[in-house]
Amino acid sequence: xxQLIESGGGLVQAGGSLRLSCTASGRTFSSATMGxxxxxxxxxxxxxxxxxxxxTSTYTYYADSAKGRFxxxxxxxxxxxxxxxxxxxxxxxxxxxxxxxSGIVPTSPTASYDYWGQGTQVTVSS
Numbered sequence: 001x002x003q004l005i006e007s008g009g010g011l012v013q014a015g016g017s018l019r020l021s022c023t024a025s026g027r028t029f030s031s032a033t034m035g036x037x038x039x040x041x042x043x044x045x046x047x048x049x050x051x052x053x054x055x056t057s058t059y060t061y062y063a064d065s066a067k068g069r070f071x072x073x074x075x076x077x078x079x080x081x082x083x084x085x086x087x088x089x090x091x092x093x094x095x096x097x098x099x100x101x102s103g104i105v106p107t108s109p110t111a112s113y114d115y116w117g118q119g120t121q122v123t124v125s126s
Contacts, residue, residue: 002026002115004098009120012088016124020083022098022117030055033105034081035113036072038094038122045097049083050107061107065091088124095119 008020022034035050049072050061060072071084081098099113106112 004117006098006117006120009122011123017086023080034100036083037097040094047108090126
């Protein structure tokens with residue numbers, strides 16, 4: 001069983017930065033897709049960013065709202081995926097969730113993922 005533990009959320013002023021972490025335990029993925037999603041009150045969960053890797057390659061993907069401001073990366077040795085968020089806006093306020101699936105799968109649908117973290121709150125004040 002895979003567990004995903006997120007951390008790094010908090011309260012930040014507009015224009016500030018946060019780095020979210022998602023550490024996976026219970027299994028090491030040699031090939032996987034891991035994504036970040038967010039859900040604001042009253043809204044559906046939406047795709048933010050994803051990273052897909054295999055033995056030979058790594059690719060990253062971003063929602064339009066995240067391009068140029070957010071960066072997803074991974075530390076294989078720590079089994080951790082990060083989401084560096086810069087130039088934060090009040091509309092980025094949401095609960096951020098980490099998700100994972102073994103293998104290469106479509107990145108944006110929530111249905112692609114088997115494993116989910118518990119979420120971490122990000123609040124951006126204006």
